[in-house]
Amino acid sequence: MQIISRYMLVQLVLFAVSVAVSLAVAVWLAQSLRFVDMIVNDGLPASTFFYFVILLMPYFLVIVIPVATFCSVLFIYNKLNTDSELVVLKAAGFSQLQLARPGIMLGVVSMITVVAINLYFLPASYREFRELQHYFRDNLSPVLLKAGKFNTINSEYTIYFKEKTPAGELKGLIVHDSSLPGQQITYLADTGALLKEEDDFRAVLWNASRQEVDPVTGQLSIAYSDKYVLRFGDLAQEERERWFKPRERFLHQLIFPDLTNPRDVDNYDKLVAAGHYRIASPLFTLAMAFIALGCLLSGEFSRRGYLGRIMFAISIMGVMMLTMFLFKDIAEKNKNLIPLMYAWPVFVVLLSLYFINKKPKKVSLKTPDHPDGSPKEEAAA
Secondary structure, three states: OHHHHHHHHHHHHHHHHHHHHHHHHHHHHHHHHHHHHHHHOOOOOHHHHHHHHHHOHHHHHHHHHHHHHHHHHHHHHHHHHHOOHHHHHHHOOOOHHHHHHHHHHHHHHHHHHHHHHHHHHHHHHHHHHHHHHHHHHHOOOOOOOOOOOOEEEOOOEEEEOOEEOOOOOEEEEEEEEOOOOOOOEEEEEEEEEEEEEOOEEEEEEEEEEEEEEOOOOOOEEEEEEEEEEEEEEOOHHHHHOOOOOHHHOOHHHHHOOOOOOHHHHHOHHHHHHHHHHHHHHHHHHHHHHHHHHHHHHOOOOOOOOOHHHHHHHHHHHHHHHHHHHHHHHHHHHOHHHOHHHHHHHHHHHHHHHHHHHOOOOOOOOOOOOOOOOOOOOOOOO
């Protein structure tokens, strides 16, 4: 028994790991394309680029591990069915639960993996990712400011420039200042530069003009100067005071938000729902394994294959994923519906377990005339 289970479990784990790695790399490459421009055009070091995308990996794994678990159980058990290995094991006296045991073990291992990612690796990595983003922004690195685009700084200044020289000089510079309430000021300069001294950020403009529209009269005033100096202030202060998104919070910060923080109070239901979803999503991973087991281990052996059961299992998997995301969105609007996120995967597991244990119906050979099944005797001629 242990040898057979180990043989099946090894196949399941190897296939699940290969699918998870393949899907994670595919999603990782698709998401990392937005950082390629930082290397090509903005001079971001390759090491920083890889660090960026590695920090996003836990989020991708939470998505692909349930799918990889489902695909592994579905593929391996279908292969065992096609090769008649499960038929031989049933004839040798293996019960349905004994046959399902390796698949259940894979589901449990995947569930524990998702629990570990949800409780620590996901919030820790995404928080580091966000802090790294803010670090580049606060230091006004080339990653932040891009030529030919409008770059917003501190939600009060917008900077545009045509090109940047290797020496760091900006040409064709436009700076829009909305830091003062009721005033909108625009600076135009032939050349300029951005400077940083500790936490003080400045823009130095040469051969510049200052344009301002009077909010009362609507009259435009223009002033010219050889040099203007704009101070952006301490941009790092926003990072120190920024609000943590649900994805970068640990579980206790989601279940028990800070009621002294106004933004936490405004997003209370959303934070609590995100916390419970982080607890319930591992159950969803376990349910994916049970869906595949319930579809392939129930019913009679078929020499014509199990395409119908496979398509049905894929359909149920799709419905399972959609409903879990739907329940999360509903729970964010009404926290009284949070138990649905727990009840749905548990119901799917129990229903699948019922079909796994359900014995296939035996075909009766009895005839209507003879309930005992004996052949009908012909009348003597």
